Amino acid sequence: MSGAAPLSPEAIFRANGGQLRMGEALAAGISRYQLYQLRDKGLIEAISRGLYRLSDLPPISNPDLVAVASRYPKAVLCLVSALAWHGITTQIPHQVHIAVARQARLPEMDYPPVQGYRFSAAAFEKGIENHSVDDTPIRIYSPEKTLADCFKFRNKIGMEVALEALQLYRERFKTKPAIILQYAKLCRVEQIMRPYLEAGL
Structure with a gap:
């Protein structure tokens, strides 16, 4: 047979x-x-x-994220892209911001444009949420971890972006200051973040 x-x-x-x-x-x-x-x-x-x-599949709701997540499945959506996902920024990301482990190669794509960041092992592995976009798995940092990351990378994305994100987070989420401080310690920005957190408590 x-x-x-x-x-x-x-x-x-x-x-x-x-x-x-x-x-x-x-x-x-x-x-x-x-x-x-x-x-x-x-x-x-x-x-x-x-x-x-x-071609006959339903249109992709977010083709940029699908393309990046498919090409770099171990990377994690971070910083302004993660803020946009969680709805705690007025910034429109012109690149897809993704984190990779410190020893990994920085991602490169012709389209969509990506901005890669190397995170230390502990900072890379903590605070990851698993989501799905058009049946494509995507890893994204939680709102609290993203806030700490934004303060850590404030010189790259702008302190005003980090402060706006903290304000919008307070308005749209149940605030978890203890968890934010845990991530702030991990990212070594506790002393910088604490005054802003305490001012809003």
Whole structure:
């Protein structure tokens, strides 16, 4: 008896949630020629360099985050991008801000533009929330961890951004000063943050 017929390239995409990176497609048995055929026929579309999805899927709500999370699954959304996710900034991120471990290479993408930051092991691993955007897993720092990170990187993103985020956090979340201070200690900004926290208690 002969075995089951191999899946078509389109069926392989559907079996993998409709989205594949180039390397995943090749490993699944789709040749580069077949991949480009699918693209040229309009059956798949390139979300970003090396990332493809079926064209008939519902539109992606946040293609930039999906592209970055798919390319760098271990990275964590941080700073202004995390503030925007949590709704505690009026800034519009012009880059996707992501954190990587200190020994990791800084991320590079043609599109969307990314800004990478190296975090120490302890600071990188703490305060991560797991979310999903269009069925793509994405790691994001919690509001409290993000506030501490913003004070730590205040010279890069601006102290006014950090202070605005703290104010909006107080208005929109149940404030957790003890948890914020734990992250402030971790990020070595406790002495800087404490006066602003105590002023709002």
